[in-house]
Amino acid sequence: MNSHSDETLKKLLEKSYVTYKEGEIIKATIVKKTKNGVLLSLGLKAEGFLPYEEFSSPEEAVEGKEIYVFLEAFEDREGFPVISKKKADFQLAWDKIKRLYENGEIEQATIRKRIKGGFAVDLLGVEAFLPSSQIEFRPQVNPDSVIGQTFGVKIVKINIARKNIVVSRKLAVEAEQEENRKRIFSRIKVGDVIDGTVRNLTEYGAFVDIGGIDALLHISDMAWTKLTHPGEVVKINDNIRVKVLSMDKATGRIAVGLKQLQPHPWETIEKKYPSGTKVKGKVIKLLENGAVIELEKDVEGFVHISEMSWSKDIKEPKEVVNIGDIVDCVVLSVDRDERKIYLGMKQTQPDPWSVVDENYQIGQKVTVKVTNLKEFGAFVRLPDGIDGLIHINDFFWDKKVKRASDYLKKGQKIEAVIRSIDRKNRKISLSIKHLQEDPFVKLMEKYPENSKITGKVSDIIPKGLRVSLEGGLEEFISLKYLERRGKKLKDLYKIGEEIELTIKKYNTKLRRIILTEKEIAKPLPKKKEELKPSPDKFPLGEIIGAQKQELDDSKKEEVK
Structure with a gap:
């Protein structure tokens, strides 16, 4: 009885265990979680143990949960x-993985952790390798930021023997974009206005996501005004409306524009800003030669430094204006083709040339500032900003000037006399020498021809003497007009010696005085009016002719 009962019990126990074979996939139940793994009920004599590394995530190990495992050995x-x-997950998923690989299909995968060279991802419950180079088109700023993310991947390599699977996010994105590109190209056309999100900014524009693919918003199509960077108009993640400008199915490229949704501000610019119009604007940029003024959105004007003030000699625009200043201007001209508006600030004030005849008269003494020096003269600025010229011939009465810079400096303040005013051509001529009376005329008035005058010998040369006269005048006396004879001039005359002379003749054109030490017969006195000099300016031919005649007379005297 007892032996029969033991045999029966043994058979019943054997029947209670499921018959498995090594190399099979069997179902198991998690019965307990431990520190390093879980215990599983397999329907065998002993419980099985799995470390947490066998799970895609420790959170998947839940007590009471049924899972599949691969039975490698009974004990x-x-x-x-x-x-x-x-191994069980791999074998269970292998058929589908093989099909996905052969068909190039996209499957969702979740990034679990970083490993050498890339990331470990969960693909259909199987661990696969995602290289860093295949995770995105652009390098990730922070690689850890993608852990836990789920997205589509393509299987690029499988090795069943080594249980290796390599996937690519990059190829999946390309495939997704290709599908999106086909869909978008069939849905939109050039001229459509669509919504998009700014995805990235570059120096030359912005890439806008228009529904799964990127369209280029070039910087030149963002605003009617010139931009230095796209960030002046849009920012990443901005939702914007754009107009489709071009579509190329061969390359898949789409170009969109933002400014095309606004009317071109220059279409009616000439009507809105005719020459002479007074405007108000904001200084938005300073250049070396002027300032850029914003008149309205996408409409700018330019003020050159020469148009900022009537009276100031401006070197840099910051001497007058700063960025952010609101200034009054006058439109000088509009160049629609070049899209430029030229403005003037000084024109908001009265033009000093319009009242020049009221403020200045010929012969008036003024204090001026030297603004520029040339070989032929000095440009000077009058108190109200009007510029004039002092020619080198008007520096001194009887001194020849080669360069204005020999006597004047830029920025120097001097006194001068106005000699002429040409309002039409906006020119004023001034003179320094006319601050004093002409010593030549003064001498003529005091000493008419045939009058006696004292001269001081200043130089002795073989052909005659050079003598100094009143008023700082110097004159040459030829040998034929000297009285002393018989010896060398240096023996007959001494430098500094005063000698009595007679004024033989005045040459007003050449401003020369013919002097003689000899007595001459006195002619009938002439009227005083006849002794006055001719005007300061003479025809060039007359001056040259008179100089030639005097030179010929001098040569004849030497021959005698």
Whole structure:
């Protein structure tokens, strides 16, 4: 009885265990979680153990949950079953993975952790490798930021023997974009206005996501005014409306524009800003030669430094204006083709040339500032900003000037006399020498021809003497007009010696005085009016002719 009962019990126990074979996938239940893994009920004599590394995530190990494992051996040296969840997952998912690989289909995968060279991802419950170079088109700023993210990937390589699977996010994105591109090209056309999100900014524009693919918004199509960077108009993640400008199916490229949704401000610019119009604007940029003024959105004007003030000699625009200043201007001209508006600030004030005849008269003494020096003269500025010229011939009465810079400096303040005013051509001529009376005329008035005058010998040369007269005048006396004879001139005359002379003749054109030490017959006195000099300016031919005649007379005297 007892032996029969033991035999029966043994058979019943054997029947209670499921018959498995090594190399099979079996179902197991998680019965307990431990520090390093979980214990599983396999329906065998002993419980199985799986470390947490066998799971895609430790959170998947839940007590009571049924999972599939691969039975590698019934017992190890310690008597426990040798099992693997990863191998079971791989074999269960292999058929689908193989089909996805062969068909180039996209499957969702979740990034679990970083490993050498890339990331470990969960693909259909199987661990696969995602290289860093295949995660996105652009390098990730922070690689850890993608852990836990789920997105589509393509299988690029499988090795069933080594249980290796390599996937690519890059190829999946390309495939997704290609599908999106086909969809978008069939849905939109050139001229359509569509919505988009700014995805990225570059120096030359912005890339706008228009529904799965990027369109280029070039910087030149963002605003009617010139921009230095796209960030002046849009920012990343901005939702904007754009107009489709071009579509190229061959390359898949789409160009969009933002400014095309606004009317061109220059279409009616000449009517809105005719020459002479007074405007108000904001200084938005300073250049070396002027300032850029914003008149309205996308409409700017330019003020050159020469148009900022009537009276100031401006070197830099910041001497007058600063960025952000609101200034009054006058439109000088509009160049629609070049899209430029030229403005003037000084024109908002009365033009000093319009009242020049009221403020200045010929012969008036004024204080001026030297603004520029040329070989032929000095440009000077009058108190109200009007510029005039002092020619080198008007520096001194009887001194020849070669360069204005020999006597004047830029920025120097001097006194001068106005000699002429040409309002039409906006010119004023001034003179320094006319601050004093002409010593030549003064001498003529005091000493008419045939009058006696004292001269001081200033130089002795073989052909005659040079003598100094009143008023700082100097004159030459030829040998034929000297009285002393018989010896060398240096023996007859001494430098500094005063000698009595007679004024033989005045040459007003050449401003020369013919002097003689000899007595001459006195002619009838002439009227005083006849002794006055001719005007300061003479025809060039007359001056040259008179100089030639005097030179010929001098040569004849030397021959005698």
